[in-house]
Amino acid sequence: MANIRDVAKESGVSVATVSRFINQKGYVSKEAKEVIGRAIKELDYKPNLVARSLSTKQTKLIGLIVPDIMNPFFPELARAVEDVALTYDYTVVLCNSDEKAEKEIHYIETLRQKYVAGFIVTTNQLQASHYQNLDIPVVALDRTIDASIPTVSSNNKEGARLGTAHLIEQGCQHIVCMRGPTGLGTADDRLDGFLEAVEGKEIVTHIIECPFHFEQSEEIARKFLSEHKGIDGVFASSDVSAAGVLKAAHSLGIIVPDELQIVGFDGIALGGMLSPGLTTVAQDIYKLGALVTRMLIKLIEEIELEEKEIQVPVKLIIRGTTRSEQ
Numbered sequence: 001m002a003n004i005r006d007v008a009k010e011s012g013v014s015v016a017t018v019s020r021f022i023n024q025k026g027y028v029s030k031e032a033k034e035v036i037g038r039a040i041k042e043l044d045y046k047p048n049l050v051a052r053s054l055s056t057k058q059t060k061l062i063g064l065i066v067p068d069i070m071n072p073f074f075p076e077l078a079r080a081v082e083d084v085a086l087t088y089d090y091t092v093v094l095c096n097s098d099e100k101a102e103k104e105i106h107y108i109e110t111l112r113q114k115y116v117a118g119f120i121v122t123t124n125q126l127q128a129s130h131y132q133n134l135d136i137p138v139v140a141l142d143r144t145i146d147a148s149i150p151t152v153s154s155n156n157k158e159g160a161r162l163g164t165a166h167l168i169e170q171g172c173q174h175i176v177c178m179r180g181p182t183g184l185g186t187a188d189d190r191l192d193g194f195l196e197a198v199e200g201k202e203i204v205t206h207i208i209e210c211p212f213h214f215e216q217s218e219e220i221a222r223k224f225l226s227e228h229k230g231i232d233g234v235f236a237s238s239d240v241s242a243a244g245v246l247k248a249a250h251s252l253g254i255i256v257p258d259e260l261q262i263v264g265f266d267g268i269a270l271g272g273m274l275s276p277g278l279t280t281v282a283q284d285i286y287k288l289g290a291l292v293t294r295m296l297i298k299l300i301e302e303i304e305l306e307e308k309e310i311q312v313p314v315k316l317i318i319r320g321t322t323r324s325e326q
Contacts, residue, residue, distance in 0.1 A: 001046070002043035002044065002045040003045075004018050004019065004022070004045075006043055006045070007036065007039045007040055007043060007045050010039035010042065010043060011032070011035045011036045011038075011039040012035065013032050013035070013036065017032055017036070018036055021033060021036045021037075059114065059115045059116065059117060060089055060090045060091060060117060061090070061091050061092075061093055061111070061114065061115075061116045061117055062081075062085055062090050062091070062092050062093065062116065062117060062118055062119070062120065062293070062296060062297075063092075063093050063095060063107065063108070063111045063116045063118070063119040063120070064078060064081055064092050064093065064094050064095065064119075064120045064122075065095045065097055065104055065107060065108070065119060065120070065121050065122065065123055066078065066094070066095070066096055066097065066122050066123070067096075067097055067098070067099045067122060067123045067125075068096070068098065068099060068212065068213070069094070069096040070213075071212055071213075071238075071240055072239075072240070072268040072269065072270050073238070073239070073240075073266050073268050073285065074122065076268060076269065076285045076286070076289075077122070077141070077142075077285055077288065077289045078092070078094055078289070079286075079289070080285065080286040080287075080288070080289025080290050080293070081120060081289040081290075081292070081293045083289075083290070084289065084290045084293040084294060085293050085297070088297050090117065090297065093111060093116070095107035095111075097123050097125060099123070099125060100125065101125040101126055104123055104125050104126060105126070105130075108130075108134070112134070112136065116136065117136070117137070117300045118136055118137035118138065118139070118296045118297075118299060118300045119131075119134070119136065119137070119138045119139075119296075120138075120139055120140075120141055120292055120293065120296055121138060121139070121140050121141065121143065121145065122140075122141045122142050122143055123143065124143045124145065124183075124184060124185065128145050128146035128148075128149065131145060131146070131149060132146065132148060132149070137296055137299035137300050138296075139151070139152070139292050139295050139296045139299065140152075140153075141153070141288060141289070141292040142154070142186060142288065143184075143185055143186065144185045150295055150299070150305060150308045150309065151308070151309050151310070152288055152291045152292040152295060152310045152312065153186070153288075153310075153311055153312070154186075154283040154284075154288065154311065154312050154313075154314050155311050155312070155313055155314055156186050156189035156190050156193065156265075156314075157189045157190065157192050157193040157196070158193060158313075158314065159190065159193060159265060159281035159283070159314035160189070160190035160191070160192070160193025160194045160197070160235065160237070160265065160281065161193040161194070161196050161197045162193075162281055162314070162315075162316045163193075163235050163263040163264075163265060163279075163280075163281040163316060164177075164193065164194045164197035164198060164235045164263070165197045166263060166279070166316055166318070166322060167233040167235060167261055167263055167322065168197065168198070168201060168203060168233075170233075170257075170261055170322050170323045171232075171323075172203070172232045172233030172261055173202075173203060173204060173232060173233075174203075174204045174205075174206075174230050174231050174232050174233065175198065175203055175204070175205050175206070175231075175232075175233040175234070175235060176205075176206045176207075176208060176224065176228075176231055176233070176234045176235070177191065177194045177205065177206070177207045177208070177234075177235050177237075178208055178210040178217065178220070178221065178234060178235070178236040178237060178241050178242075178245065179191045179194070179207055179208070179209055179210065179237050180209075180210065180211070180212055180237040180238060180241075181209065181211055181212075182209060186237075187237050190237045190265060191207070191237070194207075194235055206224075206228065206231070208220060208224060210236070210237070210241050211241075212237070212238040212240050212241060213240065213241075213244075214240050214241075214243055214244045215244070216244070217236070217240065217241035217242075217243070217244025217245065218244035218245070218247050218248045219244075219248075220244075221234070221241075221244055221245040221248035221249070222248035222251060222252060225248060225249065225252055225254065225260075226252060231260065232259065232260055232261065233260070233261045233262075233263075234260065234261070234262045234263070235263050235265075236262065236263070236264050236265065237265050238264065238265055238266055239264035239265065239266040239267070239268045239270065239271050239278060239280055240266075240268075241264070242262050242263065242264030242265075242271075242278055242280070242321070243264070243270065243271075243274060243278065245262050246262055246274060246276075246278070246321065249262075256276060256320075256321050257276065257320065257321055257322050257323050261279075261321060261322040261323060262278065262279065262321040262322070263279050263280065263281065263321070263322060264278050264279070264280040264281070264321075265280060265281045265283075266280060266281075266282070266283055266285075267280050267281070267282025267283050267284075267285065267314075267317060268285070271317075271319070272319065274321075275320075276319065276320025276321050277319030277320045277321070278319055278320075278321050279316075279317065279318050279319045279320070279321045279322040280316075280317050280319070281314050281315070281316055281317075282314060282315050282316070282317045283312065283314055284312050284313075284314075287312055288312055291310055291312070295310070
C-alpha cells in the first residue's frame with residue numbers, strides 16, 4: 001500500500017507539499033497539484049485517516065445528538081442529515097442522549113477526543129455555555145440554545161395555531177392542549193400558538209403537560225378523558241402524543257372523529273399508518289435535516305453563513321382524526 005512518502009517521491013515534491021495538497025491547507029502551485037493528483041491516482045494512494053486526524057486535529061465526522069431515538073421524528077431527521085452529509089464526504093455518528101445531561105456530555109467528550117468536526121444538537125439538556133466553550137462548530141436543530149448558535153427550526157407557533165384553528169372550525173367546544181415539557185422551546189412555542197388560536201373564542205380549554213412519549217401520553221390521556229366528560233378536541237404537541245390519545249380514546253370506547261377529534265404535530269410517516277389516519281401539523285422533516293447539515297458543513301469549512309437562524313414553514317395535513325367538513 002502506497003504511503004505519503006511514495007506519493008512525494010513519484011511527484012518529485014516534498015512530503016510537506018503532498019500533505020498541504022491532501023489537507024487543502026497552505027499554498028500548492030498549480031503544477032504541483034497536477035503531478036500530485038496523477039501520482040495519487042497511479043499509486044492508488046488512500047490517506048491514513050487516523051494519522052491525518054492527529055495532524056489536523058479534525059476528521060470528517062459529524063456528531064448528531066438526539067434526545068430520544070424511539071420517537072420516530074428523530075430517525076427521519078437522522079436520515080436527512082446522513083444523506084446530505086455523505087454528499088459532502090462526511091460521516092454521521094448518531095448519539096442518543098435519552099434526555100440525560102450526563103449521557104450527552106459523555107458523547108460530546110468522547111467525540112471531541114476523536115476530533116469530530118462538528119455537532120448537530122437537537123437536545124436542550126445542557127447550558128448554552130457548554131456548547132459555546134467546545135471550540136468546535138455547533139448548530140441547533142428544532143431547539144434554540146442561544147442566539148450565538150446557528151439554528152434551524154419550524155414555525156412552531158404558527159403550526160399550533162393552524163392545528164387548533166382547524167379543531168375550532170370543525171366545531172370543537174371543549175379542547176385539550178397536551179403541551180410538551182415546560183421549558184422546552186418548541187413545546188412552549190406550540191402552547192403559545194394554541195393560546196393564540198383560542199383567544200377570544202367561546203371555547204372551554206384545558207392544558208396538561210405531557211412528554212413526547214407514546215406510553216406516557218396514552219396513560220395521561222386515558223386518565224384525563226375518563227375524568228372529564230365532554231372533551232371533543234385534542235391538540236397534541238407531537239404526533240407520538242396524539243397517537244397515545246388515539247389509543248386511549250379507543251380503549252375508552254370514544255369514537256374518533258365523531259366524538260373526539262385529534263390533531264398532532266410533526267408529520268412523521270407513522271401518522272399516515274394509523275387508523276384513522278392522524279390529522280397533523282407537518283414539519284418538512286427532511287428539509288430541516290438537510291438545511292442544518294449544510295449549515296454545519298459551512299461552519300466547519302469556514303464559509304460565511306448567509307443566515308444564522310432559519311425557520312421552515314409548516315402545513316396542516318387533514319386525515320381521519322378530524323372531520324373534513326362541519
